[in-house]
Amino acid sequence: MTVRINTAKDGTTTYQSQSIGRTDALCLFTADILPNYENAEVIRVTYNTPASSTGNEDAVKGNPYIEFPVAADYTKLEKLDLSLHLSDFVGYDMGSEYEEFFTKYLGYPAKLVYVGNSTREVKGNLAPNQVHLTKENDFDKSKGIMAAPSEWFVFGFFTWILWYLLGWRTEGSKYSILFSDVAPVMVASTVSMEELNGGKREGEKELSLDITKMRPNIVLEPSASDEMKPFEEDYWAELEVGGKGEGGTRKIVLTGNCGRCKSLNVDYETGKQLPVHGQMLKRLSDMKRRVDTGHGYAPIFGRYGFIAKDSLERDVRVGEAVAVTKKNEERTVFYWPGLSTGTKAPR
Incomplete structure (x- = not known):
């Protein structure tokens, strides 16, 4: 999951979950499971350069991407206290490499967060x-x-x-x-x-x-x-x-x-x-x-x-x-x- 980093004037930091409903540009990122679905080892996230910005809308070659393991060793990652729709949980910061990638292509400070062993409560009447x-x-x-x-x-x-x-x-x-x-x-x-x-x-x-x-x-x-x-x-x-x-x-x-x-x-x-x-x-x-x-x-x-x-x-x-x-x-x-x-x- 990607989260937006919001820093207040007093220096406190909060994280806001991101979705296409909130950030249109997220639709430009696509994910592939490698080497294949049955033997998933790596997830590759590709940033698909917007057609209107290339000057050549017929094809875009060499789109940037980043990869991370399907099963990351989250025990070595920094914990982040997060909440999605008032359902609290702990996430794990995947690190600066991923923060730089998503910050660059989203245009605002963002992190990639791994779920690890964390779960969220199902609120209301959805369970x-x-x-x-x-x-x-x-x-x-x-x-x-x-x-x-x-x-x-x-x-x-x-x-x-x-x-x-x-x-x-x-x-x-x-x-x-x-x-x-x-x-x-x-x-x-x-x-x-x-x-x-x-x-x-x-x-x-x-x-x-x-x-x-x-x-x-x-x-x-x-x-x-x-x-x-x-x-x-x-x-x-x-x-x-x-x-x-x-x-x-x-x-x-x-x-x-x-x-x-x-x-x-x-x-x-x-x-x-x-x-x-x-x-x-x-x-x-x-x-x-x-x-x-x-x-x-x-x-x-x-x-x-x-x-x-x-x-x-x-x-x-x-x-x-x-x-x-x-x-x-x-x-x-x-x-x-x-x-x-x-x-x-x-x-």
Whole structure:
């Protein structure tokens, strides 16, 4: 994770987590796992020079990059006290080499922080054992769910073990995450993406949005054209991957909606906001996707989730059948103290 270094007049230093929703230019950094996904040893982060600054927008050669080990020896690194969405944790400063790289290409003081053995608390109602509960004083109540068997297919590659290492952990009955925003898994569908791209305003030359800009871990596509409706994932509560054969079933518990930010409007070629005709956030809003009061004015696309405890460290690959085994009767309402609508960070 990259953090911005803020130094006050009195000399005190604070660190602010960075995301594309906050800093457009972060989209110019891409990561590769080397030598390959199955035998991950090194992560290479490349700074892709903005097309508008090269004078030759057809090709950019020799983009600068930096590499760091997947499993760093954090015991030798300096500890930093950090907080992400009021969820406190300890990070480990990767050192001056990485600070210089990110500071140079972001244009402000920044560090690369390693998670090490640290975890963060899952706040509000995002943890699987807090599904549907929308207020702090409602945590002793629950609502029912109903089964809804439907089969679709995984349209993307993901692995339980990597999510376990980079996304979330369990400690007894508590749920914890690492550097993930609020949950380690994001699910979306190709049908909803097609609906979004079909919502262009008449007479305007709007751009189409690629699904990668939504940053899902899992993308589902129907096995038949009439099997899935746009945005029906709003109600999904649980997915089951595979059957009782080889590999067995693996489950994902879906707990909250994803409210979208201005990162959808970023041009990945220039690292800047797109012109108005290409801004997908407004198109999503125009389609009346402000369906979660917990996200206020942010339109919804996709669902947050967690890997079920008995499915950790088990692989899932492209093409496996997926069934929606549970649905909520109503949409869940996002609640995370200090982040959701109507809640404030403590002073």
